[in-house]
Amino acid sequence: MTTDGMNTGDMNTGGMNTGAILRVERLRVGFDHPLGVVQAVDDVSFTLLANERLGLAGESGSGKSTMALAILRMIKPPGRIQGGAVYLDRTELSSLDQEAIRRVRLAGIALVPQGSMNSLNPVMRIRAQIADALADHRVVLSKAELATRVADLLRRVGLRAEVADLYPHELSGGMKQRACIAIAICLSPQVIIADEPTSALDVVVQRQVMETLARVQRDLGAAVILVGHDMGLMAQFVDRLGVMYAGRLVEIAPIGEIITRPRHPYTQMLISSLPSLEARGTMHGIPGLAPLLRDLPPGCAFHPRCPRADARCRTEKPAVRDLAPGQQVACHHA
Amino acid sequence: MTTLMEIRHVTKRYGGGRLSGEGMTALSNLSMTIDADRPSITAVVGESGSGKTTLARILLGLTPPTEGEVLYRGQDLTSLSGEQRRNFRREVQAVFQDPYEVYNPFYRVDHVLNTPVNRFKLAASRAEGRELIANSLRAVGLRPEEILGRFPHQLSGGQRQRIMVARAVLMRPRLIVADEPVSMVDASLRATILGSLRKLTDEMGISIIYITHDLATAYQVSDNILVMYRACVAEAGAVERVVKDPRHPYTRLLISSIPKVSTTRDWLADEGDETIRPIPGRDGCRFVERCPVAMARCATAIPPLYRTEDHRATACFQFDTSPELAAAEMGQVLVGATAS
Numbered sequence: 001m002t003t004d005g006m007n008t009g010d011m012n013t014g015g016m017n018t019g020a021i022l023r024v025e026r027l028r029v030g031f032d033h034p035l036g037v038v039q040a041v042d043d044v045s046f047t048l049l050a051n052e053r054l055g056l057a058g059e060s061g062s063g064k065s066t067m068a069l070a071i072l073r074m075i076k077p078p079g080r081i082q083g084g085a086v087y088l089d090r091t092e093l094s095s096l097d098q099e100a101i102r103r104v105r106l107a108g109i110a111l112v113p114q115g116s117m118n119s120l121n122p123v124m125r126i127r128a129q130i131a132d133a134l135a136d137h138r139v140v141l142s143k144a145e146l147a148t149r150v151a152d153l154l155r156r157v158g159l160r161a162e163v164a165d166l167y168p169h170e171l172s173g174g175m176k177q178r179a180c181i182a183i184a185i186c187l188s189p190q191v192i193i194a195d196e197p198t199s200a201l202d203v204v205v206q207r208q209v210m211e212t213l214a215r216v217q218r219d220l221g222a223a224v225i226l227v228g229h230d231m232g233l234m235a236q237f238v239d240r241l242g243v244m245y246a247g248r249l250v251e252i253a254p255i256g257e258i259i260t261r262p263r264h265p266y267t268q269m270l271i272s273s274l275p276s277l278e279a280r281g282t283m284h285g286i287p288g289l290a291p292l293l294r295d296l297p298p299g300c301a302f303h304p305r306c307p308r309a310d311a312r313c314r315t316e317k318p319a320v321r322d323l324a325p326g327q328q329v330a331c332h333h334a
Numbered sequence: 335m336t337t338l339m340e341i342r343h344v345t346k347r348y349g350g351g352r353l354s355g356e357g358m359t360a361l362s363n364l365s366m367t368i369d370a371d372r373p374s375i376t377a378v379v380g381e382s383g384s385g386k387t388t389l390a391r392i393l394l395g396l397t398p399p400t401e402g403e404v405l406y407r408g409q410d411l412t413s414l415s416g417e418q419r420r421n422f423r424r425e426v427q428a429v430f431q432d433p434y435e436v437y438n439p440f441y442r443v444d445h446v447l448n449t450p451v452n453r454f455k456l457a458a459s460r461a462e463g464r465e466l467i468a469n470s471l472r473a474v475g476l477r478p479e480e481i482l483g484r485f486p487h488q489l490s491g492g493q494r495q496r497i498m499v500a501r502a503v504l505m506r507p508r509l510i511v512a513d514e515p516v517s518m519v520d521a522s523l524r525a526t527i528l529g530s531l532r533k534l535t536d537e538m539g540i541s542i543i544y545i546t547h548d549l550a551t552a553y554q555v556s557d558n559i560l561v562m563y564r565a566c567v568a569e570a571g572a573v574e575r576v577v578k579d580p581r582h583p584y585t586r587l588l589i590s591s592i593p594k595v596s597t598t599r600d601w602l603a604d605e606g607d608e609t610i611r612p613i614p615g616r617d618g619c620r621f622v623e624r625c626p627v628a629m630a631r632c633a634t635a636i637p638p639l640y641r642t643e644d645h646r647a648t649a650c651f652q653f654d655t656s657p658e659l660a661a662a663e664m665g666q667v668l669v670g671a672t673a674s
């Protein structure tokens with residue numbers, strides 16, 4: 001296990017791997033493009049503690065989903081993992097062969113992909129889709145065993161056993177999303193990565209799905225990475241929040257800190273762009289466009305939009321600095 | 335007053351499902367009017383599966399109603415002439431909920447933007463067409479040089495959604511039916527995109543139906559709100575009234591369920607055990623088994639919409655001293671953009 005990088009962009013919690021279930025170190029992912037490499041994940045490091053709920057928010061297109069896929073080594077060409085390491089417990093995932101990495105998916109780290117509730121197979125009953133996921137991992141069950149297993153999984157996500165016999169179009173959005181969680185947890189993973197699991201659901205159902213996820217997490221003793229844009233959801237669910245901008249993790253901190261004292265100007269502006277339910281006509285976005293990922297501005301990628309940018313920000317890329325255990329920021333002024 | 339679109343007593347049923355037995359009602363007896371002279375933004379919020387997308391598809395003429403009429407400029411959609419149909423296709427634009435479905439994976443995203451420019455001859459020259467497309471992409475916070483030439487799977491979820499908004503903007507329609515147009519973009523971009531939609535309404539007189547689960551942006555950007563629960567309108571009216579002082583028990587539940595950006599964590603219950611609710615009978619109020627103030631009659635009769643105020647209607651027997659709302663009156667309950 002490497003110990004370097006503490007001062008060069010490591011979002012480690014400072015300690016060694018005590019209590020850490022997943023460690024991402026200096027991960028870099030690019031997409032080859034005729035005009036240059038799209039740097040979707042740029043030198044990202046962080047540690048996920050056992051049982052922890054970590055949120056990942058940030059600009060649309062900033063690399064959150066790409067990072068989720070990269071952790072599971074599911075990046076397809078023209079994308080490629082250019083560097084870095086991912087440790088699940090003590091195992092470095094890039095050292096694993098295809099067969100071993102397959103076992104890690106679902107059994108070690110389960111991903112509920114973005115939009116997955118819309119990508120359930122429309123012509124297969126839910127039972128068959130769960131059976132497929134199990135078969136994918138060489139879990140061979142008799143018909144009776146399968147029935148029990150499926151019923152148990154559905155119960156754990158708050159669905160009736162009969163739902164197994166239904167097709168996706170017969171389910172409501174909340175039911176589909178729970179079915180996706182059921183598939184994701186079918187091999188009792190240690191880490192669940194949920195990419196925008198509730199952005200298509202009403203807040204009442206959202207709350208039920210998040211309660212489901214919380215319960216499943218508790219039952220399994222798993223850690224959770226929640227990717228999403230809903231700051232209210234983050235405030236209510238996660239322990240820590242990481243904020244991405246243009247492929248970099250620019251800030252990570254306990255959720256209470258982020259809400260009350262965001263350090264990075266991007267985080268500050270993101271928080272102040274949240275719509276209020278108090279007064280109408282007060283909503284405003286951050287001026288300017290997200291940078292071109294294949295041609296990032298020099299220095300800090302946020303400087304063209306940052307009210308605090310100065311000469312240094314325009315030339316020198318800010319390193320990630322430790323502020324406190326579990327709290328880091330990449331800004332010259334924070 | 336010129337009515338751009340009107341739907342009267344529209345019901346949509348889908349054939350038998352396993353859970354519901356004898357078919358399911360996706361939309362029940364809904365009426366609304368979109369006034370061409372008083373452009374406005376009307377948010378449609380409510381339960382997942384309550385019929386919001388079904389309403390959108392009916393307004394867009396993509397799904398025929400099982401019962402009721404859908405009128406465009408006073409003419410039933412089923413009887414439009416070729417010329418009228420063409421105008422309808424131009425004047426009423428869609429932004430769909432699921433951007434994955436709309437794109438053809440084998441075409442570059444340019445295709446979804448070039449097609450309407452060509453089909454409706456929106457530009458006099460190729461250069462003008464390119465400029466038009468570039469401007470509409472910038473209006474939704476995208477860089478044309480980054481986006482054009484890519485295939486749909488090469489874009490993030492939020493980027494795909496924004497292209498659909500750009501496409502609708504490009505067409506300069508009279509009505510945009512936007513089904514969760516910004517559900518996958520961050521708060522700052524939501525504000526920017528919705529701000530540019532608001533401008534379309536205020537400066538170009540384009541009305542917008544904004545279907546969303548995000549009540550805070552609905553409150554910020556809309557003039558009116560329609561709250562749906564199980565195929566029915568639970569409450570409708572001026573957004574300021576409905577959000578600040580919800581009357582229907584479902585609207586109250588919905589608003590109180592919004593997770594707050596706060597260090598007080600009280601949103602999740604300790605025990606996340608969700609009991610599975612029975613499908614309600616069709617005889618009573620659909621909210622009855624969850625309603626904290628249900629009365630005996632709520633189980634046996636469906637409450638009509640009562641006009642509790644000039645700019646509000648609520649489908650709840652608590653308000654039965656107010657007059658019932660006639661179908662044609664929904665347009666009066668909804669306010670125009672300039673009213674307050």
Ligand SMILES: Nc1ncnc2c1ncn2[C@@H]1O[C@H](COP(=O)(O)OP(=O)(O)OP(=O)(O)O)[C@@H](O)[C@H]1O
Pocket residue numbers: 031032033038040059060061062063064065066067077078079114293487488489490491492493518519520
């Ligand atoms: N196959 C690809 N080829 C080229 N670029 C890609 C490809 N896939 C993704 N990208 C780019 O990589 C960047 C990161 O995309 P990603 O999907 O990770 O963003 P995200 O943070 O999840 O965004 P969102 O919040 O909108 O879902 C985006 O700018 C996207 O356009």
Ligand SMILES: Nc1ncnc2c1ncn2[C@@H]1O[C@H](COP(=O)(O)OP(=O)(O)OP(=O)(O)O)[C@@H](O)[C@H]1O
Pocket residue numbers: 169170171172173174200201202348349358359360380381382383384385386387388389431
């Ligand atoms: N083609 C179809 N066949 C059968 N049932 C359908 C079909 N389309 C929709 N439904 C059902 O009609 C009901 C209303 O669906 P609709 O998609 O309009 O809901 P919604 O309010 O848009 O939900 P969400 O917030 O989850 O998008 C749902 O119960 C759905 O399962």
Ligand SMILES: [Mg+2]
Pocket residue numbers: 064065066114195490491
């Ligand atoms: Mg994403």
Ligand SMILES: [Mg+2]
Pocket residue numbers: 386387388431513
């Ligand atoms: Mg919908």
